[in-house]
Amino acid sequence: DVKVTQSSRYLVKRTGEKVFLECVQDMDHENMFWYRQDPGLGLRLIYFSYDVKMKEKGDIPEGYSVSREKKERFSLILESASTNQTSMYLCAGTDGGSGNTIYFGEGSWLTVV
Amino acid sequence: RKEVEQDPGPFNVPEGATVAFNCTYSNSASQSFFWYRQDCRKEPKLLMSVYSSGNEDGRFTAQLNRASQYISLLIRDSKLSDSATYLCVVKSGAGSYQLTFGKGTKLSVIP
Numbered sequence: 001d002v003k004v005t006q007s008s009r010y011l012v013k014r015t016g017e018k019v020f021l022e023c024v025q026d027m028d029h030e031n032m033f034w035y036r037q038d039p040g041l042g043l044r045l046i047y048f049s050y051d052v053k054m055k056e057k058g059d060i061p062e063g064y065s066v067s068r069e070k071k072e073r074f075s076l077i078l079e080s081a082s083t084n085q086t087s088m089y090l091c092a093g094t095d096g097g098s099g100n101t102i103y104f105g106e107g108s109w110l111t112v113v
Numbered sequence: 114r115k116e117v118e119q120d121p122g123p124f125n126v127p128e129g130a131t132v133a134f135n136c137t138y139s140n141s142a143s144q145s146f147f148w149y150r151q152d153c154r155k156e157p158k159l160l161m162s163v164y165s166s167g168n169e170d171g172r173f174t175a176q177l178n179r180a181s182q183y184i185s186l187l188i189r190d191s192k193l194s195d196s197a198t199y200l201c202v203v204k205s206g207a208g209s210y211q212l213t214f215g216k217g218t219k220l221s222v223i224p
Contacts, residue, residue, distance in 0.1 A: 043157070090156055101147075104157055
């Protein structure tokens with residue numbers, strides 16, 4: 001199994017702060033994702049990356065950016081946090097090959113005040 | 114029409130009951146199908162993939178109906194520990210990023 005680790009589990013940030021959410025996977029696989037999950041809205045894809053330095057916008061990229069400098073690390077950046085970005089953020093990676101199975105990190109609960 | 118739809122529930126069932134969830138999808142070209150389980154305030158975890166011929170894993174049975182574009186999950190002999198939200202996931206293209214998640218069906222198994 002792929003193990004996906006999100007280092008920050010619970011964060012409280014002020015409006016306008018820059019926020020970094022870090023994610024590391026322990027397998028040598030290309031595909032990594034950032035989702036946010038909100039009650040009633042389900043999981044929504046923010047960004048994904050299929051290789052180092054490669055990134056693609058998902059369904060809701062506005063207000064976010066990402067960084068993939070190393071294969072194992074995929075960071076989500078909120079340049080200027082806003083209260084509507086309060087959410088649970090889930091990083092995910094696939095198990096390679098056809099990438100059929102997606103594995104999630106434990107989630108980062110972000111509150112913006 | 115939403116791409117992947119699930120009844121949000123909640124389904125409240127007694128221990129030992131059999132319960133079934135359906136999930137409909139709109140893209141007829143969808144290729145792969147999965148059920149994920151998500152416990153409260155936890156990440157989703159793969160429960161099982163859904164194969165064309167149907168598949169079973171212990172008390173869990175998953176089936177695919179391509180003609181009617183839905184997948185189902187049947188849980189027999191429900192346990193308290195089955196209480197969770199069950200997410201339907203559909204992969205629509207060759208790239209693994211083309212995953213669409215349903216919003217989930219909440220199951221509560223009561224003693």
